[in-house]
Amino acid sequence: MNVDLYERIWMWIVVVMLTLFFASTAMAALGHQMHPPSHVETIDPRTAMSGPKFRPQGVSVDEAGHVHAKVIGLMFAWLPGEMTLPAMTPVTFHLTSTDVIHGFEIVRTNGQSMVVPGYVSQFTTEFDAGEYLIACNEYCGVGHHTMSAKLHVVPRGQWRSPAPEAANVR
């Protein structure tokens, strides 16, 4: 195939560029373990609300001192509707839905995941101190735009871990 010199050069530039894309993605994913939320676990959506996995809803600390936030999405609210978390501390979110698909989004952070009935979503991230809006970013019905929650992130020193009986779940 007869290909013009300039076009040949351009195609090599493209190949180099794509190689850099490949390399940077591979480094982020395999080197730094940066993955989108890809937890594989199923749950019965009819009993998710009352079952042990999501009780108590909200913030808890496990034996190792790691902070967890358990949130259930349903038409048209996040439960709990308000949470307080420590700043600059890794927090693992556990999410599921009892009805349709929702999208858990902590506005202006990289904390987000689809929330699919029958599945448990999970991701870990950390925050700067501040007030955050949690929105639903997947259409879930006529009240989609009203589905929201509040997240307060306070400096670590000011944060009080929740009551101890909440700590023994997980």
Added chain:
Amino acid sequence: MSADATGHRISTETPSRMLPRDEQSANRLVVANLWVAVVAFGVAAAMAMMQAISRANLELPYRSASMYYMSVTAHGVLMGLVFTTFFIMGLGYAIAQKENGAIPWPRFSWAMFWLALAGVVMALATVFTFKSSVLYTFYPPLQAHPLFYIGLTLLVVGSWGWAASMVTAWRRARAARPGRPVSLAMHSTTANAMLWLLATIGVASEMLFQLIPWSLGLVKTVDPLLARTLFWYFGHPLVYFWILPAYTIWYTVLPREAGGKLFSEPLGRMVFALFLVFSTPVGLHHQFQDPGIPASWKLLHTFNTMIISFPSLVTAFTIVASLEVAGRLRGGTGLFGWIRALPWGNPTVSSVLLACLLFMVGGFGGAVNAAYALNSVVHNTAWITAHFHLTVGSAAALTFMGTCYWLVPRVTGRELELKLLAKVQPYLWFLGMALFSFTGHVAGLLGLPRRVFATGYNDAAQAQAWHTLTSVSALGGVVLFASAGFFVLVMLGTLLAGERREQPPIVWADSLGRPESGYVSGIWDRLGLWFAVAVVLVVIAYAIPLWDLMHLTRYGSPGFKPF
């Protein structure tokens, strides 16, 4: 345009060229498809303006949340599935007619047209009566009326008839001229038809095995994640199904309309074959944020997604180079003088040029969406809506509008009416889309979710940052609506009242450096082979993740109708 491609003005008194009956019949089929496309486009554009204004929290008569979500559903279905598919089918029939002097099985093709149209009417009837506000992605467990799913399935079945007709036309053209490649337009249309056949397996499976039986009550529950996976198996190649006909026009019509030649035809053949191969095994990059799918498979699809940018970047070079050829042939000099020398007043050319400009921005945004780690920042925000209004909403839709200005006189023998509106229309679209899309990208980075009726969120501090942006976006929506209205007026004027004259022929762009003896058929012309490669890649990319998904202990979902 009243002038034909060489700039020669034809007298309107000339009696109509007598067309053979086959050609008349094929042209009627083209026009019938374009009619459906234009009407769908007009209705969808009106809904879009309403939505843009609603998101700016401005009051409108009849404004309500259920009206908004119904209208988003209608807009998505009409634009994404009806306008595009019928336009693409019409263009395909025109290309096949030009290639062989006839289309295969005209009666069958007409039957398929009516089947697809009946399906569309059926689905829309349930949308406009508020029974199917599930948006055009129709993720279960949101449950629409059964006729919504059945109607859309009939649309897909009708389009299969079209795809089979395209592949047959391509085979006949190859048989008629052994060793010689078919025209680049036929090659690209066939690659697109094959891509469509492969891609629609996903959505057809979702419809037939999950959504239709479930909505009829034959099964109680469906697995929403399996449905999403099947949908996105279809959903990403769907965007290439929209874009490839636009590329076809950029390669085979634009260079000639701009007054030049296609820079590199052999690479064009490679580009379309590569799209056929790589469009489908990439769907998981729409499901980065989904649970239930291991990260390793998402990563593989990310790499495939990067590969698919290769043919697009090759196209960028070829098209710009072809435009430079045109600009210099028209007397443009200097480093940038050729750009000014291009015929910016020809609505077909300006549509495509402006579509290309918007697409460049859209392409960069797309690289962000498909980036494995960055996606978490933009997923399901207004950034995404803004992004695909630059790709499908501009690169494809604006090219399609420009193509109508070129194609309709060639299949109806009617002169383009309201030419002034046609000249202004692409620029208005560009302006409106710039306003709509720039603000959407920024609002998305600031976290504004997509598809929301109102953006107040009880005066949350973070939500206040969106307010100015959504207002500017609404202004963009109004400008876009004006542009869409101009297009619809030009089309109605031309189709109903355009002056009859001699039908200008369809002539494809010449290519630079074409050998005296013509091209010889090569490896990239063997689309059957590339289809087989595509199937293998699809199996590699999807077999194991689907198998794993099916073998989880899954709990299905009953239907919900919260609208």
